[in-house]
Amino acid sequence: MKIERIETLVCHARMRNWVFVKVVTDQPGLFGWGEATLEWHTRSVVAAIEDLSMLLIGEDPRRIEHLWQMAWRQHFWHGSGIVRSTAIAGIDLALWDIAGKILGVPCHQLWGGAVRDFVRLYCHLGGGSLETFYETPVDQASRYADLARQAVDEGFTAFKAMAVPPTMPLEGLQPIRAAERCVAAMRDAVGENIDIMVDCHARPSPAMGMQFARALDGFGLYFLEEPCWPECLDGLAAIREAVATPVATGERLTHLTAFRDLFSAGACSVCQPDITHCGGITEARRIAALADAWRIPLAPHNPQGPVSTAASLEFGFSQPGYIICESVHSDVPWRHDIVDEGFVVDPATRTVRPGTRPGLGIEINEDEVRRHPFEPEIPQRVFYRDGSVGDW
Numbered sequence: 001m002k003i004e005r006i007e008t009l010v011c012h013a014r015m016r017n018w019v020f021v022k023v024v025t026d027q028p029g030l031f032g033w034g035e036a037t038l039e040w041h042t043r044s045v046v047a048a049i050e051d052l053s054m055l056l057i058g059e060d061p062r063r064i065e066h067l068w069q070m071a072w073r074q075h076f077w078h079g080s081g082i083v084r085s086t087a088i089a090g091i092d093l094a095l096w097d098i099a100g101k102i103l104g105v106p107c108h109q110l111w112g113g114a115v116r117d118f119v120r121l122y123c124h125l126g127g128g129s130l131e132t133f134y135e136t137p138v139d140q141a142s143r144y145a146d147l148a149r150q151a152v153d154e155g156f157t158a159f160k161a162m163a164v165p166p167t168m169p170l171e172g173l174q175p176i177r178a179a180e181r182c183v184a185a186m187r188d189a190v191g192e193n194i195d196i197m198v199d200c201h202a203r204p205s206p207a208m209g210m211q212f213a214r215a216l217d218g219f220g221l222y223f224l225e226e227p228c229w230p231e232c233l234d235g236l237a238a239i240r241e242a243v244a245t246p247v248a249t250g251e252r253l254t255h256l257t258a259f260r261d262l263f264s265a266g267a268c269s270v271c272q273p274d275i276t277h278c279g280g281i282t283e284a285r286r287i288a289a290l291a292d293a294w295r296i297p298l299a300p301h302n303p304q305g306p307v308s309t310a311a312s313l314e315f316g317f318s319q320p321g322y323i324i325c326e327s328v329h330s331d332v333p334w335r336h337d338i339v340d341e342g343f344v345v346d347p348a349t350r351t352v353r354p355g356t357r358p359g360l361g362i363e364i365n366e367d368e369v370r371r372h373p374f375e376p377e378i379p380q381r382v383f384y385r386d387g388s389v390g391d392w
């Protein structure tokens with residue numbers, strides 16, 4: 001059995017271009033789907049997949065680990081950079097999809113079978129629409145409360161809000177109080193039985209992140225995400241030490257060694273590898289094993305397209321440390337025209353039970369994908385009030 005070709009299909013989904021990866025074998029009808037979506041780097045990833053193809057075409061698709069080693073290590077440059085790591089991940093997902101299809105079992109069966117009865121989903125406020133999630137001003141606390149109620153009305157028992165504004169490396173009380181009011185409004189709106197997450201998007205400096213973390217600590221957040229740059233391990237560790245709220249991070253890291261450094265620094269309470277960026281499921285399984293050694297739970301980053309979600313769920317059914325699946329359902333209205341998923345979401349509880357379809361259990365409608373060709377992503381450039389560059 002050989003890999004015959006590796007195709008990429010780009011689907012413009014407004015905020016992102018979903019990059020679907022199709023690994024085609026020489027066996028009639030046998031191919032696998034992966035995803036390598038990387039916002040604002042779409043063409044780079046497509047080209048990186050083309051570059052990697054020369055290593056993989058003609059190889060046996062069943063030797064997933066061997067091919068991963070080749071893709072990450074060969075031709076001198078290691079695969080840790082975000083573009084190549086994402087390209088490797090897209091191919092890796094497709095190879096696991098093929099492996100499941102060959103054996104006629106869902107991927108989680110390949111990885112030891114289901115370790116739980118269902119996976120819980122959480123949503124972004126507004127279901128993942130760009131404007132609602134990213135652009136609701138933090139001085140509109142009542143709007144946050146309305147959106148929180150809407151998420152709960154839609155069946156979610158957990159949701160995430162970006163209730164922390166961009167701030168200069170040091171600012172006074174105003175943004176802290178605004179974040180506090182937003183989180184208080186959401187907690188008042190939904191009560192204590194709903195899990196609220198706040199994503200700081202790595203906007204704050206360690207000093208500001210510390211202040212946000214302390215101000216929000218009394219609201220019982222499920223986790224506080226990226227309270228400062230992922231590069232600031234000491235800052236993350238200091239914040240984690242100072243508050244009871246679990247600190248979540250990891251979505252921008254690639255390769256096991258970065259997670260080793262993160263865990264060793266005591267900088268992470270909830271690990272958020274992105275299966276489509278960290279090096280694929282092959283690498284995510286290693287990261288999960290390492291996280292287990294610290295008893296750090298897993299909540300993979302997953303705001304991308306439908307193959308990423310299917311992969312995160314299959315991974316979640318196989319990983320004891322997996323606690324919750326990030327999901328978006330209102331990013332584009334035609335999401336379900338693109339994909340036929342093998343799993344069913346219970347709309348009353350927003351939980352998913354294991355599916356029975358082989359591999360990742362998804363089919364991509366290529367004709368529908370072609371209706372949404374590549375367009376440049378909408379720029380998201382942040383400048384502070386003095387004109388200096390900020391983080392989105």
Ligand SMILES: [Mg+2]
Nearest residue numbers: 199201225251
């Ligand atoms: Mg995040």
